[in-house]
Amino acid sequence: MSFTVDEGAVSARQLVSATFTNSKLAAIKLAPPPGGTATTWLVTELAADQPYAWIYTDARALKAGTYCTSVRVEVLDSSNKSLSYVDVAAKVTVVAKGTTPTTDYKWAAYNGSVALTHVAAIAFPSSRATAPFSLIGGTTQDSQGRTIKFFDGFKADAATGLLRLDTSSSPLDRSIVRSTSFWSDAIYPKSLTYLMRVAPVAGVVYDSKTRLFEVELSLATPGASDGARIVLGIRNDTTAQSVYIGQPEESVAMPMAGTPLDMSVPHIYQVSVTLTGPRSGSFTVYADGSDTPIIPTVTSNDLRRAWLLNNYIQAGDNGDSAIVGDIDWMAWTTTGAFKPSQLKGALPGGLGVTTGY
Numbered sequence: 001m002s003f004t005v006d007e008g009a010v011s012a013r014q015l016v017s018a019t020f021t022n023s024k025l026a027a028i029k030l031a032p033p034p035g036g037t038a039t040t041w042l043v044t045e046l047a048a049d050q051p052y053a054w055i056y057t058d059a060r061a062l063k064a065g066t067y068c069t070s071v072r073v074e075v076l077d078s079s080n081k082s083l084s085y086v087d088v089a090a091k092v093t094v095v096a097k098g099t100t101p102t103t104d105y106k107w108a109a110y111n112g113s114v115a116l117t118h119v120a121a122i123a124f125p126s127s128r129a130t131a132p133f134s135l136i137g138g139t140t141q142d143s144q145g146r147t148i149k150f151f152d153g154f155k156a157d158a159a160t161g162l163l164r165l166d167t168s169s170s171p172l173d174r175s176i177v178r179s180t181s182f183w184s185d186a187i188y189p190k191s192l193t194y195l196m197r198v199a200p201v202a203g204v205v206y207d208s209k210t211r212l213f214e215v216e217l218s219l220a221t222p223g224a225s226d227g228a229r230i231v232l233g234i235r236n237d238t239t240a241q242s243v244y245i246g247q248p249e250e251s252v253a254m255p256m257a258g259t260p261l262d263m264s265v266p267h268i269y270q271v272s273v274t275l276t277g278p279r280s281g282s283f284t285v286y287a288d289g290s291d292t293p294i295i296p297t298v299t300s301n302d303l304r305r306a307w308l309l310n311n312y313i314q315a316g317d318n319g320d321s322a323i324v325g326d327i328d329w330m331a332w333t334t335t336g337a338f339k340p341s342q343l344k345g346a347l348p349g350g351l352g353v354t355t356g357y
């Protein structure tokens with residue numbers, strides 16, 4: 001047996017399992033690894049109907065090095081006296097972080113070359129079924145009683161690999177796509193890291209009624225009675241700061257702005273979220289691969305309530321302004337709430353420009 005894990009691996013526990021045929025053992029004990037820290041390795045007791053034991057440790061605390069080349073499986077009697085033992089070859093090695101990436105981020109990825117609603121738009125991890133975004137249709141009444149139409153303002157360009165959203169022909173109307181859910185259970189904590197690269201469109205005059213893009217991350221669990229959402233707005237005008245969260249908390253109605261960026265050039269936006277409950281947790285917004293947040297971390301037990309009690313990514317124009325912007329790519333993972341530095345060289349291939357990662 002041989003096991004290799006990353007130094008400081010994200011997963012809380014790296015399981016090392018061994019199989020034993022005698023199901024009536026009361027306990028097993030591991031010999032200390034040579035020069036190692038034996039006490040950090042824990043062993044479960046064997047249940048009468050469980051013919052194996054798990055040896056586990058907290059991988060986040062591991063430093064690079066070889067921890068052991070064998071383990072001693074020892075049978076003890078009720079007074080902890082050794083009855084017999086066998087040494088089993090089981091090399092456990094921890095590699096320096098980044099030298100041998102073994103983390104499976106399970107990315108879902110979109111590269112902008114086809115519409116988000118295309119059947120093959122999203123490359124999902126192999127463990128998941130492929131499912132596209134859906135275009136929202138129909139009409140609705142806005143807060144002023146006006147009838148608002150949902151239409152398709154998206155146009156993909158395979159040559160440039162850019163998906164353009166342009167709703168300037170009918171600013172009062174809306175054009176949004178919504179993904180299928182990415183969580184199926186209500187077990188917390190939960191994490192999501194979402195990234196997208198968005199570019200302004202040359203020649204467009206951006207003002208308070210012409211914005212660059214908007215994304216809503218809905219973080220409820222299907223069937224739950226409560227859930228949170230994060231709405232990331234991106235603007236390119238002089239009337240507001242460039243990147244903002246629309247109402248971060250129920251008790252904070254105003255948008256929360258961050259450090260202004262030069263919006264005449266494309267940027268990669270990253271939102272990293274950890275939820276400890278349906279509307280509890282924290283999130284941070286980054287740009288261009290820097291660990292310095294562009295919007296200060298929000299930590300709250302009163303995160304903005306989800307509109308629909310489900311989890312999805314909603315992209316596009318969901319307001320009475322126009323949106324004109326180019327999406328180069330999107331990628332997201334529910335395997336962790338990562339800092340940009342943790343994703344260097346780790347984004348899925350084929351996205352497009354990933355400068356800074």
Ligand SMILES: [Ca+2]
Nearest residue numbers: 171173319321
């Ligand atoms: Ca609109």
